[in-house]
Amino acid sequence: MANTHQSLDEQIPGIVALLVLGAGLTALFLGYSWFWMVFVLGFAVVLPIVAILSQVVFGGEDESEWRADEMETGQVDEQQDALDTLRDRYARGDIDEAEFERRVDLLLENETIEDVEARKERRTERERELN
Known part of the structure; x- marks a missing residue:
C-alpha cells in the first residue's frame, strides 16, 4: 500500500x-x-x-525506505501479473467462473504471492497425508 x-x-x-x-x-x-x-x-x-x-x-528518502518501496511495488506487480494470468485462463476457458472467483479471492486476501504459494503447498501436503 x-x-x-x-x-x-x-x-x-x-x-x-x-x-x-x-x-x-x-x-x-x-x-x-x-x-x-x-x-x-x-x-x-x-x-x-x-x-x-x-x-x-x-x-x-532513506535507502531502507527506498528498498521497502521497491519491494512493495514488486509485490504489487507480481499480484497484478497473477490476476492477469487468471483472467487470461478464464477467458480461454481453462478454468470455470467458480474456480476463477475462488482463485481471485485467495490472491486478493493474501498480501504476497509467496503467501498464496505457501497455502497451495500446505493444501497439497494435507492432500498427500489424507491419501
Whole structure:
C-alpha cells in the first residue's frame, strides 16, 4: 500500500510558498508599492533555496525506505501479473467462473504471492497425508 503521508522535506516548500503568497497579498492590500517584489524574490529565490536546503538537511528518502518501496511495488506487480494470468485462463476457458472467483479471492486476501504459494503447498501436503 502506498504511503499517502508527505515527509517534512516535502511539506516545507509548500508552507514557504503559502507564506510568500500571504506576505505578497498582505503587502498589496496594505498599499505598499513594492508588493510585487515579495512575489518575485519569494518564488524565484527563497522558495528554490528552501526546497534545496530541506532536501539537503532532511536527506530525502532513506535507502531502507527506498528498498521497502521497491519491494512493495514488486509485490504489487507480481499480484497484478497473477490476476492477469487468471483472467487470461478464464477467458480461454481453462478454468470455470467458480474456480476463477475462488482463485481471485485467495490472491486478493493474501498480501504476497509467496503467501498464496505457501497455502497451495500446505493444501497439497494435507492432500498427500489424507491419501
